[in-house]
Amino acid sequence: MQAEPRLARWLQRVEARLEAALPASDQSPQGLHRAMRHAVLGGGKRLRPLLVYAAGAATGADESLLDAPAAAVELVHAFSLVHDDLPAMDDDDLRRGRPTVHVAFDEATAILAGDALQALAFTVLAEETRAHDGLRVGWLACLAQATGAAGMCGGQALDMDGTGNALALAELERLHALKTGALIRAAVRLGALAGxxxxxxxxxxxxxxxxxxxxxxxRDDLLDIEASSEQLGKTAGKDAAQAKSTYPALLGVDGARQALRVQADGMVDALGRLAGDTSALLALGRLAVERQH
Structure with missing residues (x-):
């Protein structure tokens, strides 16, 4: 990430916007507010908000317009992680090197915190008065579609249905195109709409x-079998333990690495069709492919 100096500045911008958006921990109901802050402010790669800024830079957007969608997409991502970690779903007790929200607080608080973070994301977009009405509606529609049954929630349902079953490669790709990909595509589009x-x-x-x-x-699937829990900040080996279909399981480790190279080439080819400044998007693509956690 050091190769692209704007990323550090964008990280500072989104952290400040998230801090401003979240309720204070001493406001009632304190337990809920502390849980929300625990979910959002506990670190993380911030890939999705960085993609908002990078896509905005590639399309000539006013950078001040990008803070709200960058924060909103990260709030939705945090909501998804809180619910994904619940006992009824992936049942994990470690996230970003810290106890998951339902472990640090309790299951009911975690459910409510996730719900509140999702609502807050749309509030942040709706209240961004620097954006004209058409842009705000476009942002809201984009993020809503990526979050719901046609996007992330639908992908999570497919993931739960597929646990313990051997999925075909096309089924696995569809699952992740929704569960992981929909919010990543939304992050890029949010920035591009501002431009x-x-x-x-x-x-x-x-x-x-x-x-x-x-x-x-x-890369996530490969790290799950190659990295430790300390490196990942979450429980390693969960995919195999829960009998989930993964790219290494279907293709082998070497086949998964080849599939990763194909997607890396696809990113470069797609950006080659653009006339704007794509250096930050290229840097984030490399981060996704080469990351160690």
């Missing part, structure tokens, strides 16, 4: 984001 991108630019960015989403998941 008034035309249809051809949006299509190229969608292709980039689709390749990035699959690359991110393939």
């Amino acid at each position: 008034h991108a035309d249809a051809a630019t949006l299509a190229a960015l969608d292709d980039y984001a689709s390749a990035l989403g699959l690359a991110f998941q393939i």
